[in-house]
Amino acid sequence: MINTIIFDMDGTVLNTLDDLTDSVNYVLREFGMPPRNIDEYRSFFGNGIRFAMECAVPEGTPASVIDEMLPVFKDCYNKHCLDKTGPYEGILPLMESLKEKGYKMAIVSNKINSAVVELNDKFFSEYVKVAVGERDGIKRKPDADMVFAALDELQSTCEESIYIGDSEVDLKTAQNAGLPCIAVLWGFRDKEYLMKKGAKYFAETPEDVERIILENT
Template structure:
């Protein structure tokens, strides 16, 4: 098996973009539209990463029927699509690192359980010309931690799992990387802390974006 990396698969929320405030506002807007109590940023931090339905299922009071969540999802989608850029931005140093990796010849993609329309808008706003492919939750592609999004990204990039590494901030990302057969790097500026990630089996950590450069280039097949 090739242990050299030339391709990077990035998570979005909590890894490349700090989306927490905009996600919280749209979630609370939706809850209030259905006469449900809002929640705090810290409460949401623990449930984001596995798709919006999962977030609603784990934040609404017990006993809420699935049919009500079905009605909430389009309300959330419409609000978030309109407001996903209000407070969201890249983590400090991330775009510079991505640009440097691109200049060094690495292929890059973003895969996210976020609604695909928002993923495309955010990709275009912050990462166009740097990250080649962006894939969000869409019909016909199973969301993470299934490996399907990763496989689709690798296909579009013309890359292989053997030459790729996955970078994320959550247990969902660790499971996604494992299911896709990729090694992973866990960032420590996102939605989960190091203790939790260690419990989930994380072995490589980046405390800052510059750590990513060091970890990746130590395994690089680019220009070698």
């Protein structure tokens, strides 16, 4: 019996692409590097900000330089993570409906923990009581640590839970945690790519998410 929903954040419940793009491009310019376009960033994000930065910088950029860039990004993004970011259409009604039906909900994200908490408090706190981001002592996705931490806080088990995400990282995270995964198609990856990565359940709209959950409850 499914009673717990674990959501990814970027590309799943929040459209964060513009603010992430602006913040990384700010850092690139500060370090004298050319900016990237939003379509490039769509494939960069999902594995944590260091991976995105490694993709964005010119080939051959030393790791030590990327080390210097990350604090600049974190400072910029913490200040501007709400400039253009907002829930995808239909997400709040989905969460409201799930809450009314008694489901527990959490968000897990490879974003900086402070940003995850702030964004959840801003947009979803009425529905989502647990938000877990990148922090010391918890391995990043696709490791299952974040999922297990969220389930512990919700007092739920893997057998009672389902995972909702938009990327190959989410598919692998769900697999590592032993959870079924619904792949949403409004995020950072397309259906063909997700199918190649093993996705079995697809949602074109938030209404599809609830339908699939109810079919598996």
